[in-house]
Amino acid sequence: MKQRRFFSMLLVLLMSLAAFAQKTICKGVVSDSDGNLVIGASVIQKGTSNGSITDADGQFIISVDPNAVLVFSYIGYKTIEVPASSNMKVVLESDAAILNDVIVIGYGVQKKSVVTAAIAKVSSEDLLGKMPVRMDNALKGLAAGVNVTSSSGQPGAAPKIRIRGNGTINDSDPLYIVDGMPIEGGLDYVNPNDISSIEVLKDAASAAIYGSRGGNGVILVTTKKGKEGKTQISYNFSQGWQSAWRKRQVTGATDYAILQNEMYLNAGQAPKYADPYNLVDSNGQPIVGFGTNWQDLVFNDNAPVSNHDLSISGASEKVNYYLSLGFFKQDGIVGGNHNQSNYDRLTLRSNTNYTLFDLTKERNFLNKLNLTVNVSYARVNSTAISTNSEFGSILGSALYLAPLLAPTVTDPVAAQQLRDKFSSYTLISDANGNPYTIPGASGTYNEMNNPLAMMQIPATQNWSHKIVSNFSFELGIWDHLKYRFTYSPDISFWGNDGSVRSLYYLSGNSRQEHTSASSYKAQGWTWQLENVLSYDNTIGDHSFSVLLGQSALRSNDSDLSGSRWNLVNPDKPSINYATGDVVVDAKSGTAVVQYSVGGGPWTEHRLSSLFGRVSYNYAERYMLQASIRRDGSSRFGSNNKYGVFPSMSVGWNVINEPYLKSSLPKWLSNAKVRFSWGKNGNENIGDFRYTVNNAMGNNYLFGKSTTLYIGSKASGLANPNLKWEESEQTDLGIDFGFLNNALTFTVDYFIKKTNGMIIDLPIPGYVGESAPLANVGDMKNSGVEFELGYKWNVSDARFSVKGNASYLKNELTYLGNQSGYISFDGIQGIQGGSVSRGMNGQPFPYYYGYKTNGIFQTQDEVNAYQNKDGNLIQPDAHPGDVRFVDVDGNGKITPDDRTNIGNGTPKWTFGLNANADWKGFDLNIFLQGVTGVNVFDGTHRTDVFSGNFPTWMLGRWTGPGTSNKYPMLKLNDAVNWQISDLYVCDGSYLRLKNIQLGYTLPSVFTRKVFVERLRVYVMAENLITWTKYWGFDPEISSGGTSLGIDRGVYPQARTWTVGFNLTF
Secondary structure, eight states, X not given: OHHHHHHHHHHHHHHHHHHHHHOEEEEEEEEETTSOXXXXXXEEETTSSOEEEOOTTSEEEEEEOTTOEEEEEOTTBOOEEEEOOSEEEEEEOBHHHHHTTEEEETTEEEEGGGOOSOEEEEEHHHHTTTOOSSTGGGGTTTSTTEEEEOOOSSTTOOOEEEESSOOOSSOOOOEEEETTEEEOSOXXXXXXXXXXXXXXXXXXXXXXXXXXXXXXXXXXXXXXXXXXXXXXXXXXXXXXXXXXXXXOOBOOHHHHHHHHHHHHHHTTOOOSOSOTTSOBOTTSOBOOTTOOOHHHHHBOTTEEEEEEEEEEEEEOSSEEEEEEEEEEEEEOTBTGGGTSSEEEEEEEEEEEEEEEEEOTTTOSEEEEEEEEEEEEEEEEEEEOOOSSOSSSOHHHHHHHSOTTSOSBOOOHHHHHHHHXXXXXXXXXXXXXXXXXXXXXXXXXXXXXXXXXXXXXSOOOEEEEEEEEXXXXXXXXXXXXXXXXXXXXXEEEEEEXXXXXXXXXXXXXXXXXXXXXXXXXXXXXXXXXXXXXXXXXXXXXXXXXXXXXXXXXXXXXXXXXXXXXXXBSOTTSOOGGGBOOOEEEOTTTOOEEEOEEEEEEXXXXXXXXXXXXXXXXXXXXXXXXXXXXXXXXXXXXXXXXXXXXXXXXXXXXXXXXXXXXXTTSOTTEEXXXXXXXXXXXXXXXXXXXXXXXXXXXXXXXXXXXXXXXXXXXXXXXXXXXXXXXEEEEEEEEEEEEEETTTTEEEEEEEEEEEEEEEEEEOOOOGGGOSOOXXXXXXXXXXXXXXXEEEEEEEETTEEEEEEEEEEEEEEEEEEEOSSSSEEEEEEOTTOOSSEEEEEETTBOSSEEEEBOEEEEOOSHHHHHHOBOTTSOBSSTTOOTTSEEEOOTTOXXXXXXXXXXXXXOSSOSEEEEEEEEEEETTEEEEEEEEEEESOEEEEOOXXXXXXXXXXXXXXXXXXXXXXXXXXXXXXXXXXXXXXXXXXXXXXXXXXXEEEEEEEEEEOOHHHHGGGTXXXXXXXXXXXXXXXXXXXXXXXXXXXXXSSSSOEESSOOOOEEXXXXXEEEXX
16 A cells, blocks of 8 residues: 555656656846836746746746747736747837827727828827927927928927918917817927827818817827836936027128129119228228128027926826926027027926726726826916017018127217217117117118117016816716716916116117006916716627717906006116106197006807717728717807817728738738718807997087087998808828838828808998908818838847828918908018918919019110010110019019919928937937928018128129129119019928937946936937028018018027936
8 A cells, every 4th residue: 555655656756857847947038118127027828827027137037838928917018928938038018109009089099990080199209309398399290281380499489380281361270189178378388298199180080079179170189197007206307508500691891882882883873882892890990801790699609498307107006196397498599698588487297097986896887986187387487589570670680780880889989979969868888888889870771770789678578377277087887888077277377577677779760768667467267168978888899989078168368457657766667666647748738648557358258069979890890980069159150159060980991801811911911991071160260250349439410500429330240140160171091001010101182171261251342331251261272191100120229210291282262352362471671562462273372473584684685575566564674674574464564463473381291200229229310391382581671771681692683694583783672672583482491300319228237226217318409401591490480471481580499408317
């Protein structure tokens, strides 16, 4: 008996040893996509309970069966399966990578594979290395179909964003939704570092869920949340130095004098300078070389910019939290060193989500309740200068002032004479007490002033405070059925404080007769309340969701302003510390009121909505989605208070078709066809535009005694039928994936028609009233959008490239006003009327002027330019004058010959984002540009007789054969320099927007000092710009309606930055 037991035990032992001998020892290391070691990751042999975890060095060792598969998982990372081997290097993808497969849509999310609408996503990874100041600038070059044009390089300046072109002649700005709350102003309140993703709803099918506000597209911004696991503390710091990437080429002293002499001689007058090669400045000092370089004096080289971001985040089963603090400060490259162009922003954010109870394992009704509380605060202080003006701005004046003018008057006798001449004023002086030169005292400069003196005038101090909150709870009513309630208030305070502290004199157009203090304060309150019921379920291969919702929004604002003359103490400017009163002239009896006050409530805006959406897909093969929204707005006329906005979209995942799988190539991993159609609206039409106000002053005589009665009447004709501008859009898209989606390609073709644009209704003149507004204009945009991405690895180096390009064709198809056209954007000192125009059958807007066909070289050429009757087309022309094109063919040059001479909206926009990672090093290169676009260079005014010249004027006509582009130079030449294509330049550019090189220190070293991750980097922004345009910057959107009109725009800066990212 004992022998049997012994042999049995021996047999079991031998079998165990044999089994152990068949086991394989497997070891390796686990890291994340950034190269950080993952500690405590679970490593389990698939199908068994055999497992291990990674140690403090991210390493593991496990004994597994032959041909085993290991399952790696960790909180916050995607679970993966990898065949076991001896020395493994396993990389876990973070939740961010998983989220790339999820697209945020209106009131929900969708898997990317079943999205049927045209939606562009920009993730937080796409924003790495970009460091935008504002969230709206973050989209530049990263999303097809989205044209982001910087208005200027002034710190904090808002860009102009157009989604699939200009949708209307009125407000074409898109709708911004931040964490579910519509934001109509103060978009810089969001710290870009807090952004998790940005989705752009480009077609009507995706934007129709926002109804009357989605006609120009919708931009959804989602801010960050915490990740499950231990608390993560991150601190990011950067310090940069900015300079102008280019200065405009203007003539130096000798060339200036030569051109001035020529200009006067050609006008029959005596030359101004006896010897252009031996000149003295306005102080009588000999000029050597260029003379005064006003641009060098104005630009603030190495202007500092700094950024600090601190965040604390984490999550557990009950709480998810993300807290952040940010501070950004930037001095402008023009006036920033004089507190004239400065910007600083303080931001605070708290995003928290609480699971109040979760009983999903115990019951299927009223089983889960989540509470979300998001609160953000932003405080912004800024000063600003005029960024694109011909009326004596700092930069504009720097372009026009002659190099013969000295910055200051240094001769004591001349300085005293200047003070005596303007004895009733206090002349602005430099640190040495020398008064700044007054240009108008020695030449004709019109509005141009000494820019150095302008920068000594105290700037108006702008400020704002903004608090945006989102309170919501989500209740699981039944299996798959949820109810969500959201209350979102947006509270804003903004204003400015200004003062005039001295009786300064810059020019006849810019002087002060009294000191003063002023203050402006405004406040706004917007709240949105929403109730949403959603049902999501999958039964076999059938997945469907239903969403029903109600929304109410109310917005009201008010303001208060005041000012007062005569400061008691100029060093302490205050309305209460001023003595301005009502002063009556004893002789004339005229009263002068030396103070002002104004303000009151603004028009209240209300919006009430009902909306719904149904989505269905079969095995992720066939997809269908339909939505509808009904909006009632206080801005609509009484006969059109409510609008209905439907949409539908369908999709077909070809790759999931069973009968095609065997015939499709293995390298094709995704193929989806999408089609969408929908209608949405533009509610940004202004308040009460459907009605009219009372107009006073309509007095009349009545009765035999002809007594004068004070009367009033309606200010115009009302239109109770006025409604929203309607946008109808059709989109056809194809999505491809190759090589297991390592290579992706998307193309969309769209047609977008805007109907019922609001314009003055044409009425007969005998009506005797101003025309009412009506929905009588139409516009069409069509285009193609491309996106291409590729990711690949070479050994342990990872690479990715993502590019996009968009083509746009815009046409104003119908303008229903009386004239048939609408004009915009005049420029002082350039003859010929408005620069840009909108007209039927043309792009909106386009540059409107004369076409030219070279320069008359001889009198014979003037005489040969005849019409069909043998008469001279330009009888008053001389050699050296411009040959204008007789566009209408009537045999003479008239204003009717003006036509389309260019367009400031680019036909093509594109961007390319490239990344590389290798052994802790990372490189990001981002290029962005446009082509098929023009710039109207309005910086040459012929009425500033003493002004400097651009260097291209050296190529003017001086005799036969010298130039066939620019005419002869003549004083007060209002004929050759009318608005024409002489001012129009190629505005295409390719810009190396960002390049960043970083290095992440090995965690084996940083963890010894309790640092989870430390990355250092250097970055350059706007490093190189390739363009044919000679101006400060080819990217122009500030001023007026049109893009691309350059009056001396404040350029974007070239910035060098160093920084680090620290995580504990």
